[in-house]
Amino acid sequence: MKVLGVAVNRTQRLVLGFAVLVWVVVAVILLVSPQIYDGSAGDRPFRRWQVDLGLLVFLSIPPALLALAVVRRWRWAFWLVLAAFLAGILRVPAAALELTGHLPTNDPAWYVVVQAALGVIQFLLAVTMLIGYRRAGVWGEAPPCAARMKPRRRKRTVDRRRL
Numbered sequence: 001m002k003v004l005g006v007a008v009n010r011t012q013r014l015v016l017g018f019a020v021l022v023w024v025v026v027a028v029i030l031l032v033s034p035q036i037y038d039g040s041a042g043d044r045p046f047r048r049w050q051v052d053l054g055l056l057v058f059l060s061i062p063p064a065l066l067a068l069a070v071v072r073r074w075r076w077a078f079w080l081v082l083a084a085f086l087a088g089i090l091r092v093p094a095a096a097l098e099l100t101g102h103l104p105t106n107d108p109a110w111y112v113v114v115q116a117a118l119g120v121i122q123f124l125l126a127v128t129m130l131i132g133y134r135r136a137g138v139w140g141e142a143p144p145c146a147a148r149m150k151p152r153r154r155k156r157t158v159d160r161r162r163l
Contacts, residue, residue, distance in 0.1 A: 006072075008071065009136075009140035011128065011129055011140045012070050012071070012073075012140065015081060015129070016067055016070055018121065018122070018125055019066045019067050019070075022063050022118070033108070033111075034048070036107060037052075037055055066081065070139070078139055081129070082126055082129050082133075084122070085122040085123065085125050086122075086123065087122075088119040088120070088121070088123045088126070089123040091115050091120075092119050094116075099112055
């Protein structure tokens, strides 16, 4: 598969898909329940749709930068994304504490559950990224030394039954 003329592998497709998923979730939340982000808008004399549109544009920047970093295969971004995705599992106990009332929140229960689900997805992507790193290096590229290595020849064994 190619994105902007660059071939992307499975790991990159998964991270790009997650970036699109996050953007879609933010857009749906702004359409369905915009009061969740009311604290970020404050009390200003703007029209509601202008604030929501501005917030959507502002919240589109991180997924767009993530997509750029993935397509360009920036090594430092791989490690940054991996660390952030590994930390995503912390959303699950935080959500459990919020749902049980041990951690105060003003968000509705469905929003807390969505945050926990995104955290689980992040963690699973991080595990997939680690597996891909072990197999083929950062962003699924083969390590430079692998290109220079010659494939091993299999030793021929003598079939003793035929002798």
